[in-house]
Amino acid sequence: MTSSSAPSRKALSKIACNRLQKELTEWQVNPPTGFRHKVNDNLQKWTIDVTGAPGTLYANETYQLQVEFPVNYPMEAPQAIFVPPGPLHPHIYSNGHICLDILYDSWSPAMTVSSVCISILSMLSSSPAKERPADNDRYVKNCKNGRSPKETRWWFHDDKV
Template sequence: MTSISSRRLAKELMEIKNEGCPVGINLVQADDFSTWLFTIEVMGESLYQNEKFTLQFRFDQQYPISSPAVQFVVTEGRQAPVHPHVYSNGHICASILGNEWSPVLSVIAVCVTLQSMLASCKEKHRPVDNDRYVKHAPENPKKTRFHYDDDTV
């Protein structure tokens, strides 16, 4: 990690430990500056009430200039939320993780944005091209060039 990246992540981690996370967001693991895990759940009434999901953040040496690779963790016991912008492999089609990333954004800001994305969802379904995408998707969601054309979900 570059010194800028590790300093920024150390600062964010200290803020999380000192101030805590917003309601419904919990830090699960941040043992190093390469991968962090959070749980996220939508508070209040929503299609995802009483559901908890795990988010994985992977940081490269260019963070915060470049966005982290963020995806929902999918294992035998966990699945990604069924959402029009979330593929069954956990990849997330959200402009904040792509062309609208800004170095002023933080890990917590991304969590809150994704929590809000889930909270505002009106209908649970996978993206139209889910099966094709998952079959050919790279391991790292940052290597996908998503087309952002639906900000209504």
């Protein structure tokens, strides 16, 4: 039996390709503040440098975000993971998985890579402390073998961080 935990490697749909080309062009003209897309030839997998906002716990710290797009993007949310070591944050696990509702249950096709990035930066900026989620060790242990964060049943209960 094969594992279905790795993100799909199927080719993007024509709609997804067109949408991502448009988003990439817009990004190149007007990137969100604090983010830098590392150019590669893979439209389905973006690597983005994230720099913490001035005046926050993460000011001047840079982290790498890996964003992978499903075949039927934008109808389905992209998978966004911090490449370890990610920021110490109550909603970011040590394996890079991010507990943020717009990446899962609250995704809307109207959202873009830029809006996801801005939401992640906002989440970082509002954190009162640099710490891992309380259940980090248990969660990471359960994610062995490359399990996708999309396979997690997230419980969004803390809207203060």
